Amino acid sequence: MKLTSILAATTALTMAAGAASAVDLTLVSWGGAYQKSQLKAYAEPYMAMHPDVNIIWDESSAEAVAKLRAMHEAGNLTWDLVDVDAADSFRLCDEGLALEYEPNDLLAPAPDGTSAADDFGAQIVNACYIPQIVYSTTFGYRTDMVGDTPPSNICDVFDLEKYPGKRSLEKRPINNMEWALLCDGVAKDDIYSVLATDEGQQQALAKLGTIKDQVIWWSAGADTPQLLADGEVVMGSTYNGRLFSAIVEQNQPIGMLWDAQVFSFDGWVIPADLPEDRLALVKDFLFFATDTQRLADQAKYISYGPARASSAPLVGKLDGTDIDMAPYMPTDPANAQNVFYYNFEFWADYRDDIDAKFQAWLAG
Amino acid sequence: MSDMTDTGPMRAADGTPLKKSLARALRRQKLRALALIAPLLIFVLVTFVVPIGDMLFRSVENQIVSDTLPNTIQRLAGWNPDSGEIPDEAVFAALAVDFQAAAEEKNHTKLGTRLNYENPGMSSLFRKTGRGADDIGKNFQKTFTGFDKAWGKGEAWAALLGSDKWLAATEGWTKDAGPEPKFSARDEAEFALPLTTGVYRSFARVARADGKKAAADTKPWPVLFNALAEDISSASPEAIAAIGGPSADLLKSAAQGLSSAEPISYKDTFVAIDKGWADLGTWQTIQAYAGDYTPGYFLNAVDLEKGTDGIKKRPDQQRIYLMLFWRTIWMSMLITGCCLLLGYPVAWILANLRASTANVLMILVLLPFWTSLLVRTSAWKVLLQQQGVINDVLVWLGLVDDANRLVLINNQFGTIVAMTHILLPFMILPLYSVMKTIPPAYLRAAKSLGATNWTAFWRVYFPQSVPGIGAGAILCYILAIGYYITPELVGGTQGVFISNRIAFHISSSLNWGLAAALGAILLGAVLLLYYVYDKIVGIDNVKLG
16 A cells, blocks of 8 residues: 555656656747747647647747857857748858758658658758748738729839828838839849849839838838838738738738739758757657648648648638638739749848948938 | 164064055055955956957958968969959969868858958859869869779878878777877978868868767868869979878879879869859959958948058948948937936926925836836837827817828937937936935025026036036936937937947848947947046046935
8 A cells, every 4th residue: 555655656756757857949930920820830739749848939030140140159059940031041051050951851741742852842942941931021001091993013102193101111122122123114034133233223222212201111020010000101011921910810901912022931940050869859840840731730820821832732711710811822823923032142142232222322 | 853864764563664564465455355356357357348359359350261261362462453364273273172171161151151241242152152163172083083992081081191190199099089189280291282281181170070980081072182183283293202101102193193184274163153253353352351350340330441442432322330320429419418408307306396295206207217118119109100199189289280290200300209208217317316415505595695596506506416417418328329229110211320230230131240340439439428528527527326
């Protein structure tokens, strides 16, 4: 009798010790609805499968490159897996801060047997990048402030006569310069070669100059939906997921403009020089979190398209509602008729130079 | 009197001269005092001075170029950037070796990022070349292994380039025995095969850091073959014959084999990978930034740039920093002035009310202190925006036309209003504590002697409150000059400060060198203003209470 109770107590203690030695997995993401979609679609199911793994979130993706560089220099790496946009992944990969990986070794194949490398396809934009979602930077407009003809063309942004009122644009040259050239008569295929020249940059700035005093410049993704909701601006650029929540979840009188929206990706990078045991855990998590079903699940919570081709047919309705996600997806054929593809290589080269000119132009 | 001259200097009880004994006692006291503050001093040094110094040092540091392309830089020294011709074959040969060696450790893209700050396009040039340059070495590898299979193994290379001492020490080494002995080169090999030895040194270092296999058991990098071919073609046969050791014969036969091989053009190979290498600007940039230290970041921070013909102003469309420095200084002064204008009467009321009432009002002053900076700033957004509270009220009162609502935010006005509000407590608190110490009797005395209200205030009260103004103004000004969150949120394009650019370069563009240079200038400007302030007002006249 006594013996059994001692045994039971010992077992309980051992289990408690086991729980106490749970391993931490630190994921870095963007916070907000996007991080919540990751939590619901892969982090929570993974923790349910592995009770000894404790997932910790760090909402530092916006400064991930700088912080990772600082951690690397200090030799104190506290992150295990970092969510960054594709442009930042180039810089991390260039600086040797992100691990290069082999898609077919690390990632699960599609259910039909297609290899991971083929399933993700060109969305693996560099050797370090593990894409999760595709998103678009596009324009939202106030349906009650644009009259009977809502904007349908990207150049309506530059048309102050047809759509008077303020616009919000991101306070950086990326995307704005491309749109400006596009609406100044430059052919879509020539945009980046024009933008590489000084004259092309001046041309883009001159076009932006025509609406400069009607622009509110934003730096956080939440700004434009807020400005639209307040009626401060008649239209503004932001990520399509942000507009989706303003329209569907907050019932704001906002419409979406699907023309020349800039198509880009968001995904994971593994920090370089992770210790072996942590790397093994990260790989295990990644294999699960990037498989076909998990990426499709994520689209139940946010209107970003899954990065795998095999996930697309599985996309359904907004979690707990009857709202079809497809019309809000950047990957939906109706929305993707005139897509503008972000040129990562170009911006990796010209980002600093054009930004210096853009900022001087803004301040001038 | 005569006694004094007889006994010489005064002495302490134990006979040592009094002066000396006193000095010793004082020194001991000082040391004890120093020991007491030592923990704090060390803490401040380690956590504050050293990191800041390290960060500021980045504003001139530039070793990355000569570390990554050592041989290229050396050979490039003789090239004239104004000649209108790109460098000759010898430089390209060194570049091939340097580049592949850098690519093995993924350093080439780091250098590309660094040089891209000076010349856009370098980043992709380096990234692309890193992918292509590997083939050069692989071709040489084929040639060498064609001569003898032994070249494909690490052993031959270790025997060729390592000193006898190192070879003996590393013989039989396994990873369980701790770190591998550090590589040392064979003297004759280093003399005759400088490029190869240099590359092998990095190779041995990487193998050692990896710690799994001995350098002699590690597969040689393709670049080693390239470097060796290059060395053999430029070394004299005697120098090569002088190299001893187990691989001597292997080397001789390879040298013989190579003499009949067709030479390759490195220049053409590189230009074929990316035509950026045929661009004069690429080489001018590399040469201009070849030094270990560079004034480039500081020049950039004051809107200058280094061209081939000396220092010149940047083009108009790129000048921004001087204007931002100036704006930061004058707007901070204006904000400090606003704080003083608003804060002085408040502090006066607080200091002259009954203690119980003053305490309640003091909470109102302190309350914003306890509210998050972001919340306060966002509250100003709600108030000031065009569809915001203030504009709504003005329209409702009929003072402003609905179509022409006032623009109160996303401009300098927004920054000034929000920052004045945030910094107000820093002005009120020192003013209040100084005013508390001014006896009200002085004002009454002045009035009873016939002074008007104004004279009594201006001649009697105000001069006594100056130390509080000094303290409040310094606090507000120094805080204002370094602010960036508030200007970023409410400043639009015209109301942002230099700190916004510093933050941008730290966290977004990753140009830490430029950020450090801007920060150093800002720090210098603050210290200079502090010095001027000390000369005019006197720092002794500053009181916090």
